[in-house]
Amino acid sequence: MSNTAAAAVHPSAADMIISGKPTAATTSGMMSPLPAKYALQSLFEVSSMLASAKPIPSQRPFNLQKLPSLPSKEDIDSIKMEAVRRMKEGKCEEAVQLLRDANMRYKNEPEADFNVQMALVEILILLERYQEAGEYSCLEHENAQISDVRIPLYKAIIYTMLDKDTEAKQCWKEFRKSIGEGFDPFSFVD
16 A cells, blocks of 8 residues: 555554644643644734734734633634734733733633633743743643643743753654654654
């Protein structure tokens, strides 16, 4: 059987990630698992928007206080987009403060708090503020029940950039494990 035929019959985890199909990740928490592609796509989309010459249109006059007390994913995405828009305008501290304010507003709503913190960590990584990014609770071990591949990916990036090689290696292994054995961007030898 050719490699192409074998791939069609038994797609690798990488093939499933590229196609957007979820991998074998499971969750015991309330949130559903996200494919590894989402973690990378999230970072790349923000980077692409920041690098693009096109302005990011403002979503009406943005007002965090007018968002619902229990925000949807779309509400969280709108907060993140407003932060990215402000970054693109050179208002990086305003962007970070907006996400910090959202974090405070939603601190009693676990899923919203987690997602706002993940957006904040992502923005801090892009601003090269790795130490600060690593301090948010969304990356802590008690969130291990949440099947979100952004956790090991963002931790791997943070530890790599802070020259914490042992921790970085472990997180890269964890990220690799979350996407399956079919994808091998790194070769880690114990």
